[in-house]
Amino acid sequence: MRLLREIIAEHRAVGDIHRMPSALADQIAAGEVVERPASVVKELIENAIDAGATRISVLVEQGGQRLIQVSDNGRGMDAADLGLAFERHATSKLRSTADLAAIATLGFRGEALPSIASVAKVVARSSTGPEEGHEITVAGGQAGAVKPAPPVGGTTIQVRNLFYNTPARRKFLKAPRTENQHIIEVVRRFALCCPQIAFDLTHGDKELFRLPASDLAGRIGAVFARRYKNAIRPVALSKEPFTVEGFVGNLSLVRGRPKEQYIFLNGRSVQDRLLNSAVYGAYRSLVSRGEYPFFVLNISMPLEAVDVNVHPAKSEVRFRDEWRVYHVLKLAVTEAIKDIPGMIPDFERPFGPAPFPAAGGPGLAPALPVDSGTLFEAAPKPAGGEGAGTAGKPGDTGGGEQRSLRPEAPYNPELIWQVHNKYIFSQVASGVVMIDQHVAHERVLYEEALKAFNGSRRPSQSVLFPQVLELATDEYSRLIDMIPYLERLGFRLREFGHQTVIIEGLPIDVAWGREQEIITDVLDRTDGRMEGAEVFEKMAASYSCKAAVKAGDPLTLEEMRNVVDRLFATENPYYCPHGRPTVVHLSAAELDRRFERI
Amino acid sequence: MKFTIQKSTLQGALQQLGKVVPSRSTLPILSSVLLSAKDGRLSLRATDLEISQIITVDAVMSAEGEVAVPQRTFLEITSEMPEGELTFEVQKNNQVQLTTAFGTYSIMGKPAAEYPSLPSVDRQQAVEIEGKLLRRVIDKTAFAVSRDDLKPSLMGVLFRFQEDNFIAVATDSHRLVRYTYHEPPKGGYVGDNIIPVKFLNILTAYLENVDMVTFNIGENHIMVQSGDTELYTRIIEERFPDYETVFPQDNDKKLVVEREEFLSAVRRVSIFSNRTTHQISLKLGADGLNLSTEDAETVSAAQEQVKGVFDGEELMIGYNANYLRDVISHLDSDTVKAEFSSAVSAAIFYSEQQREGEELTMLLMPIRLSE
Ligand SMILES: Nc1ncnc2c1ncn2[C@@H]1O[C@H](COP(=O)(O)OP(=O)(O)O)[C@@H](O)[C@H]1O
Ligand SMILES: [Mg+2]
Numbered sequence: 001m002r003l004l005r006e007i008i009a010e011h012r013a014v015g016d017i018h019r020m021p022s023a024l025a026d027q028i029a030a031g032e033v034v035e036r037p038a039s040v041v042k043e044l045i046e047n048a049i050d051a052g053a054t055r056i057s058v059l060v061e062q063g064g065q066r067l068i069q070v071s072d073n074g075r076g077m078d079a080a081d082l083g084l085a086f087e088r089h090a091t092s093k094l095r096s097t098a099d100l101a102a103i104a105t106l107g108f109r110g111e112a113l114p115s116i117a118s119v120a121k122v123v124a125r126s127s128t129g130p131e132e133g134h135e136i137t138v139a140g141g142q143a144g145a146v147k148p149a150p151p152v153g154g155t156t157i158q159v160r161n162l163f164y165n166t167p168a169r170r171k172f173l174k175a176p177r178t179e180n181q182h183i184i185e186v187v188r189r190f191a192l193c194c195p196q197i198a199f200d201l202t203h204g205d206k207e208l209f210r211l212p213a214s215d216l217a218g219r220i221g222a223v224f225a226r227r228y229k230n231a232i233r234p235v236a237l238s239k240e241p242f243t244v245e246g247f248v249g250n251l252s253l254v255r256g257r258p259k260e261q262y263i264f265l266n267g268r269s270v271q272d273r274l275l276n277s278a279v280y281g282a283y284r285s286l287v288s289r290g291e292y293p294f295f296v297l298n299i300s301m302p303l304e305a306v307d308v309n310v311h312p313a314k315s316e317v318r319f320r321d322e323w324r325v326y327h328v329l330k331l332a333v334t335e336a337i338k339d340i341p342g343m344i345p346d347f348e349r350p351f352g353p354a355p356f357p358a359a360g361g362p363g364l365a366p367a368l369p370v371d372s373g374t375l376f377e378a379a380p381k382p383a384g385g386e387g388a389g390t391a392g393k394p395g396d397t398g399g400g401e402q403r404s405l406r407p408e409a410p411y412n413p414e415l416i417w418q419v420h421n422k423y424i425f426s427q428v429a430s431g432v433v434m435i436d437q438h439v440a441h442e443r444v445l446y447e448e449a450l451k452a453f454n455g456s457r458r459p460s461q462s463v464l465f466p467q468v469l470e471l472a473t474d475e476y477s478r479l480i481d482m483i484p485y486l487e488r489l490g491f492r493l494r495e496f497g498h499q500t501v502i503i504e505g506l507p508i509d510v511a512w513g514r515e516q517e518i519i520t521d522v523l524d525r526t527d528g529r530m531e532g533a534e535v536f537e538k539m540a541a542s543y544s545c546k547a548a549v550k551a552g553d554p555l556t557l558e559e560m561r562n563v564v565d566r567l568f569a570t571e572n573p574y575y576c577p578h579g580r581p582t583v584v585h586l587s588a589a590e591l592d593r594r595f596e597r598i
Numbered sequence: 599m600k601f602t603i604q605k606s607t608l609q610g611a612l613q614q615l616g617k618v619v620p621s622r623s624t625l626p627i628l629s630s631v632l633l634s635a636k637d638g639r640l641s642l643r644a645t646d647l648e649i650s651q652i653i654t655v656d657a658v659m660s661a662e663g664e665v666a667v668p669q670r671t672f673l674e675i676t677s678e679m680p681e682g683e684l685t686f687e688v689q690k691n692n693q694v695q696l697t698t699a700f701g702t703y704s705i706m707g708k709p710a711a712e713y714p715s716l717p718s719v720d721r722q723q724a725v726e727i728e729g730k731l732l733r734r735v736i737d738k739t740a741f742a743v744s745r746d747d748l749k750p751s752l753m754g755v756l757f758r759f760q761e762d763n764f765i766a767v768a769t770d771s772h773r774l775v776r777y778t779y780h781e782p783p784k785g786g787y788v789g790d791n792i793i794p795v796k797f798l799n800i801l802t803a804y805l806e807n808v809d810m811v812t813f814n815i816g817e818n819h820i821m822v823q824s825g826d827t828e829l830y831t832r833i834i835e836e837r838f839p840d841y842e843t844v845f846p847q848d849n850d851k852k853l854v855v856e857r858e859e860f861l862s863a864v865r866r867v868s869i870f871s872n873r874t875t876h877q878i879s880l881k882l883g884a885d886g887l888n889l890s891t892e893d894a895e896t897v898s899a900a901q902e903q904v905k906g907v908f909d910g911e912e913l914m915i916g917y918n919a920n921y922l923r924d925v926i927s928h929l930d931s932d933t934v935k936a937e938f939s940s941a942v943s944a945a946i947f948y949s950e951q952q953r954e955g956e957e958l959t960m961l962l963m964p965i966r967l968s969e
Contacts, residue, residue, distance in 0.1 A: 459875050461918065462942055462963040463771045465839045492942070492966060504942070505966055508875045508918075512771040513748035562874060569895065 026088065026118035026141050027166060032312040033115040036173065037064025037162055038182035040120075043112035044157055045190050048072035050093065050105045053154060054213065055198040056190075062204075063176025064183055065162050073154040077126040079134045083146045085124070086138050088114045102303035106268060109312065116159055117141060119166050123158040127151035140165050184208060188223050192296050193264045195219035220247060220296060224260070227589045228253065228294070230430065235297060237332035242301050242325065244332035248279070249294025251574060252585055262296040268308060270317050275299075278326045282333035299329065410568060411435075413561045422551040424560050431587035435564060438551050439576040444566040445509060445544035446577045449489055453536045458490035460505035469516055470500045475523055482526075485536075486519065489543055510547050518546040541577050599635050599663025599688040603655065605679045605698075611653045612673040614827070615644035617800050618651045619669045630666040632713045633686075635659055644669065645714055649797045650830040652716070664710035665692055671705060717830055719816035725759055726784040729808035735766045736798045738777050738958055741924050743795040744770035751836035754792040761788055767841050768795075773921050774841060774961040775928070781955065787815060792834035801829055844961065846944050849937035851910030853882055854950065857934045860887075861926045863902045867891050868919030870900035877965050878919045882938065883912045891919070915941045916967035925960045942966060 034040055041058060048056045051074025061067040077085060084090045091110030094100065100108075116122060117138035127133030127149075135149035163170040173179060180203055187201045187209060195216045201209040211222050221229035232247040246264075253260070263275050283293050310316040319325050411426035411433050419425050424435040452458045471479060476499040483493050483501075492505030503515045510518060525542040526535055549555065549563070567573050567582060574583055592598045615631050623629065623646070632643040640657040643650060665688045675696065676684075685697040692707035736755070744752035749771070758765040759782065766777045804824040805811065814821040815833075822829045864878070871878050871891040881888040886906030892899040915938060926934060931949035938945045947960040 457968055459877050459916065459968040460966040461772055462944075462966065464769060464774055464841075464844045464944060464961065464963055465771055508965075511746045511748055512744075513746070566874065 026114055033112055034119060034162075036182060037068060037179050038186045040064065040068050040116055040159055040162065041070065041183050042186045042190075043107070043116065044068070044070035044159075045186070046106035047112065047157075048074055048155065049190070049194060049197065050107055051075050051155060053197065056200075058183075058187055058199070058201045060180065060183055060201075060203050063173070063179030065170075065173060065176065065179065066160065068159040068162070069156065071152070071154065071156040076128040076133075076152075076154050078128050079146050082124060082126055082134050082136050083143070086113050086117050086122075086136065086143050090114075100309065103308055104266075104303060106314070108309070109314075111312070113157075114141070117143070119169065120162045120164065121160045123160075124155070125149050125152050125157075126155040127153065189262065189269050191219060191223050192216070192262050193267060193269055193298075216246060216296065227587060232294070233336050235295075235332050235336040237328065237335060239328050239331070241305070242299065242328045244297060244299050244329055246295065246297035248283075248297070248333055248336050251293075252587065253294035254291045255294070256291060258292045260294045261292060264296075264298045265306060265317060266300055266303065267298075268317075269315060271315050272317060274322055274326055275329060278329040279333050282330045282337065295333070297329070297332075299325070301325070411564055413564075416557065416560050416564070418555050418560060420551075421554050424555070424564060426564070431585060431589070431591065434584045434586065435567065436551075436576075436580075436582055437553070437555060437560075437563060438548050439580055439582045440567040441509075441548035441563050442544045443570055443573065443576050443582055444563065445547055446540050447570045447572075449540035449543050450536060452488040452490070453485060453540070457488045458507055460487075460490040460492045461508055462492065462505045463503075463512055465512075466502045466504045467513075467515055468496065468500050468502055469519060470498075471523075473499060476501075478527075479519070479523060482523070482539075485539060486522070489539075491515070491519070507547065514547065518543060521546045544577065599633075599665060600660040600686065601635050601640055601657040602660070602683050602685045603640065603657040605676060605681055605684050607655050607657075608684065609673070609676045611642045611655050612669060612676060614653060615642060615651055616669060616673065617803075618644040618646055618649055620646040627666060627708060627712045627714075629668055629670065630708055630713070631669045631672065632664065632666050632710060634664045634710070635662050636664075637662075643713075643716070645716075646796075647714060648794060648832045649800065650716055651800070652828045652830075654826045661687075663688055665694060666708040666710055666713045667694060667705065675703060675705065717816075717819040717832070719814050719819045719821040719830065723787050723789075723815040724785045725787045725813040725815065726810050727764075727813065729805040729811055731779065732811060733802055733805045735777055735779075736802045738928055739766050739768040739775045740795050740798055741928060742768040742770060742773050742775045742960075746770070750834055751792060751838050754794045754834045755798060756790060756792050756838045756841075758790050759783060759787050767838070769839070769841060769961075771839075772918070772963050773925060774844070776841065776845075776957075776959050776961075778957040778959075779955060780957075785812075787813075789815070790838070791815065791820065792836060792838055793820065794831055794834060797829065797831035804829070844944060845959075846937075846939055846946065846961075849939040849943075849946055851882065851908070851913055851938040853887065853906055853908050853936045853938070855886060855904055855906035855934055855936075857926060857929060857932055857949075860904055860906075860934060861923065863889050863904045864919060864923050864926065867900045867902055868923065870898040871919050872896075875965070875968070876919045876921075877916050877967055878922070879914060879916045879967055881912070881914050882908050882910075884908060910938070913938055913941065915945070916965040917962065918965055921962060925962050929958065929960070 033043065037060070041060070041064065045056060045058070048070060051072060053072035053074035055073045057071045059067065059069040059071075081092070089110045091108060093105045094103070094108045094110070113122075113124075118141040121137070121139040123135060123137050125133060125135040130151055130153075133149045133151040134146050136146045137144040163173070183203075184201065187199060190197075191199045191209065191211050195214050195218070198213045199209055199211045200207065209223070211219065214222065217229055217232065217234075220232060228249070231250050231252045233250060235244055235246050235248055237244045249260075258276075261276055261279070263270055263272065263279075279293070279295055279297070305320045307318040307320075308314055310318055410428065412428055413426075415427040417425045418437070419434075422437060424437050424440070426433045426435075448458060479501065480495065486493060490505070490507030490510070491503060494502045494504055496502045503519070506512060506515055522539050522542045526538045549559075555563070574581060576582055589598070612631065619631070620628050625647070628646060634641050634643070635657070638659050639654055640659070641652050641654045643652045645651070679696075679698055680700060682699060687695045687697070688707065689695055689704075692709055694705050694707045696703045696705075739755045743755060747753065752768075752770055754768075756765075756767040758767070762780075762782055764779045764781070764783050768775050801822060804827060808824055811822055811824055814823070818833055818835065820831050820833060867878055867889045868876065868891065870893060872893040872895060878889055878891040881890070885903070886908060887904050888901060889904060890899070890901035925947050929947065929949045930953075931951045933950040934947060935950050936945055936947045941964060944961045944963055947962060949958060952958065
C-alpha cells in the first residue's frame with residue numbers, strides 16, 4: 001500500500017506557494033467582516049457615526065442582497081479620501097500604535113469598505129461642503145476613477161448585488177425576510193446606542209423605523225413598543241472610573257428568550273456573557289431560570305481600560321479588570337430595582353411618589369391607583385373618588401380600620417375581587433393585577449415558616465376541642481422529634497401515650513380541622529436522612545402548601561386584603577417556593593390592544 | 599296566571615325575600631322567586647336550598663298559575679313603578695307582562711317546574727318561644743358561630759330543649775357561648791337541633807313585635823311562622839361537640855373589671871396589633887390588668903392599664919383581640935367577671951349580675967404569643 005504522503009508528494013509541483021491575487025485576499029478577509037447583509041449595514045452605520053452624522057437613513061431591498069444604501073449627514077470625504085477609503089488598511093482613525101490603546105471611534109481597522117467592495121458593486125458619493133461632491137464606483141475590488149458628482153450633504157454609500165462574485169457565501173444567505181430581521185436588529189442596536197441620532201430604515205417601499213432624535217427612554221418606546229416606556233426603571237451609578245446609565249425593564253418585560261438585552265460600552269455595542277450575567281445576578285430573586293429581563297445599559301470607562309481589538313466584527317471586548325466592571329454593573333442594576341413595588345409590571349406605587357416622571361401622558365402619574373379609564377366601569381369607586389389626590393393619605397382609605405398602619409402594597413384595596421374563587425383581581429392605575437390566591441398565601445406562609453425556624457416562634461391559637469392524632473410506631477417517633485419545629489410554626493402538641501398526640505394549638509392561618517392533614521403531610525415529605533436547612537425548607541414547603549387557602553376557597557374582602565398585603569411584605573412576592581408566578585399584570589394598554597382600541 | 603296587586607305590597611315582599619336569595623349560586627334558578635296564584639291567594643317564595651321563605655300577600659286574582667321571576671330585576675322594576683295598582687300577567691313562554699297606569703313592561707320568567715320544591719315539615723312537634731327571648735338568644739350566641747365550612751356542626755347554634763330548661767350554644771372552637779334559660783319553652787318538646795346561623799339572622803328581623811313564635815320541628819327541617827311569613831330551614835345533621843366537658847372547673851385566678859372600660863381599652867389597643875394574628879396580651883396582677891400589643895411588621899405598639907380587682911397569682915395571657923372584644927361586648931352587665939387558670943387554657947367570662955331566669959357564660963381560648 002502506498003502512503004498518502006507519497007501520493008501527495010507526487011502531485012505537488014515545486015514552488016507551489018504563491019501570493020494570492022489581492023482580490024482573492026480581500027474576499028477571504030471580507031469573510032470575517034461581511035458575513036451577511038446585516039454586517040454591511042453595521043459597518044456603514046459605524047462609519048456614519050464616526051463621521052459625526054446626526055441623521056442616518058438606511059434603505060434595503062430584498063433583504064439587503066439587491067441593495068443596501070446608507071446615507072448620512074456627516075463630515076463627508078473629499079476626492080482624495082474617497083479614493084483612499086477603499087484601499088485596504090486605509091483609515092483616518094488610527095495613526096500610531098499608541099492610538100490603538102485608546103480607541104474612541106467605532107472603526108479603526110480600515111478594512112470594512114475594501115472588504116465590502118470586494119464582494120459587491122459599490123457606489124460611494126460624498127461631499128464635504130455645499131459646492132461639489134465626488135463619487136467612486138468599486139466592483140469586485142476593482143476601483144474606478146473618482147469623478148465629480150452633485151453634493152449629497154454628507155456621504156451615501158450604495159452596495160448592490162452583495163456576494164455576486166462569491167457563490168459560496170450567497171448560498172448561505174437566508175430568505176430575505178430573515179436577513180431583513182438581522183438588519184432591523186442592527187439598526188435597533190445603533191438606535192438604542194445613539195438616541196441623539198435620527199435613524200430611519202426602509203425595506204423596499206416599507207418604512208420600518210422612523211426615529212427622530214430623542215432621549216433614551218423615548219427611543220426605547222419608539223424602537224420597541226410604547227408600553228416599554230412605562231415599564232422601565234432608570235439606572236444611574238457612578239463609581240470612579242466607571243459610569244453605568246440606562247434603563248432596566250420591570251417584570252412585564254421579562255421574556256423567555258435572551259433577545260432584548262443591550263449593553264453599550266463607551267458607545268460600542270458589546271456582547272459579553274459576564275456583563276449580562278452581572279445584570280441577571282441583580283435580578284436573581286425576581287426572575288427564575290430561563291427568563292430574561294429587558295435592559296439597555298451604557299457603560300463608560302477610560303478607553304485604556306478596555307481592548308476592543310479582539311475580533312474584526314469588534315463586538316467582543318477584553319477588560320483590564322473584568323470583575324470590577326462586573327460588580328459595578330451589578331450594583332447599578334441592584335440599586336435600580338431595589339424598589340420592589342416599582343418592579344411589579346406597570347405599577348404606580350399606591351401612595352408614594354411616582355418612581356420617575358411619567359414622560360408623556362397628559363394625566364401624569366396619579367397619586368392613587370384609582371380607575372383611570374374604561375375598565376370595570378360598574379365597579380364601586382373608592383371613597384376618595386378621582387379627585388385631585390385628596391385621598392392620597394394612606395389613612396383615608398376607610399373600610400379596613402387598621403389599614404393606616406400597614407405597609408403599602410401595589411394594589412388597590414378598594415377595587416379588589418375574587419374570581420372563580422381562585423384568583424384575586426385588583427384594578428390599578430395601569431391596568432389589572434391578578435394574584436393566585438393559593439400561591440400567594442403559600443409564599444407568605446413559606447417565608448413565615450422559615451423565619452419561625454430561624455428564631456421567632458409563631459403564635460398559637462389554642463382550641464377548645466383538640467384533635468387526637470394516632471400514628472404508626474416509626475412515624476410516631478419521628479413526629480416526637482419534630483415537635484419542637486412544629487411548635488415554632490404555631491402548633492402546640494402534647495404526647496398522649498399509645499402513639500397518639502393531642503393537637504392543642506394551631507397556627508393562626510390554620511383553620512381548625514385541617515391540622516391532621518397538615519401534620520401528616522409534613523411527616524410524609526421529610527425523612528430521617530435529611531439534615532439542617534433541607535429539613536427546614538421541606539417542612540416549610542409542605543406546611544405552606546397544605547395550610548394555604550386553596551383554589552376554590554371563597555375569601556372575604558378582608559381576607560383578600562390580608563393575603564395580598566402580606567404577600568407584598570414578603571422578600572420575594574413574585575414567585576412561589578416552587579418557582580410559579582404569584583402575580584400577573586395585565587396592562588390597560590394591553591387590554592386596549594386586544595379590543596383593538598389602539 | 600293573572601293578578602292585580604298594590605305596588606308597595608309586592609315591593610315589600612320582594613325586598614324581604616332578597617335576604618334568602620343567594621348572591622351567587624351554581625343553580626341559576628335560585629336567583630329567582632317563585633310566584634304562585636292558587637285558591638285565591640298569592641304567595642312568593644325564595645330559597646337557597648337550605649333556607650326557604652314564603653310570603654303570602656293580598657292580591658286580586660284573575661287566573662291561577664305559577665312562574666319564577668328573577669328577584670333582583672323584578673325588585674328593581676317594581677321599585678321604580680308609581681304607587682298604586684299593578685297588574686301581573688303571564689303570557690306564553692313564561693313571558694311576564696306588567697301593566698300600570700303609565701304603561702306596560704315585560705320581562706322573561708322561567709317555568710315554575712324548574713324551581714326547587716318546598717321541604718315538608720311534619721308539624722307534630724312544636725315548641726313555643728317568646729319572641730323577645732328568642733331575639734336575645736340569637737343576639738347573644740350567633741356571633742360565636744364558625745364561618746368555616748370544614749366543620750359544618752359549628753356553622754349553627756345548638757338549641758337544646760330539655761325538660762326543665764332550654765340551652766343555646768355556639769362555638770367556633772376558639773370561643774364558646776352558652777346561654778341557659780331556666781324554664782323550658784311551652785310545648786313539651788325535648789331534643790337537640792343545630793340551626794344554621796343564616797336562618798337565625800333572617801328570623802330575628804321578624805321577632806321585633808311578636809309575642810310568641812312556634813318552632814315546628816320535623817325530621818330534617820324546622821318551620822317558623824310569623825304573620826304572613828313562613829320560614830323553613832334545614833337542620834344541620836351533625837354531632838355538636840361535647841361542650842360541657844370543656845368548661846373548666848378549677849380556674850382560681852379571678853378578675854373583676856368595669857365592662858365599658860375594659861372593652862374600650864381592648865378596642866384601642868387592638869388597633870395596634872398585628873393584622874393577621876390580632877394578638878394582644880393581658881398581664882393580670884393586683885391592680886387589675888395591663889393590656890399591651892406590639893407589631894414588628896408595622897412597628898407599632900400600645901399598652902393600657904385597666905383598673906380592677908384580681909385575686910390569684912400573676913398571669914400573662916394572650917388573646918386574639920377580636921375574639922376578646924366580641925366576648926366582652928356580648929356580655930351586658932356593668933361589671934365583667936373572668937376566671938383564668940393558665941396561659942394555655944380556657945378562661946370563663948360572665949356578667950357579674952346575671953339577668954333573672956338566665957345564665958350567660960362564655961369561654962375564650964388564649965393565643966400562645968409569638969416570641
Ligand atoms: N460615511 C463616511 N463619512 C466619512 N468618512 C467615511 C465614511 N465611511 C468611511 N469613511 C472614511 O473611510 C475610511 C475607511 O473606512 P473603513 O473601511 O470602514 O475603515 P475604518 O472605519 O476602520 O477606518 C474611514 O477611516 C473614514 O475616513
Ligand atoms: Mg469603518
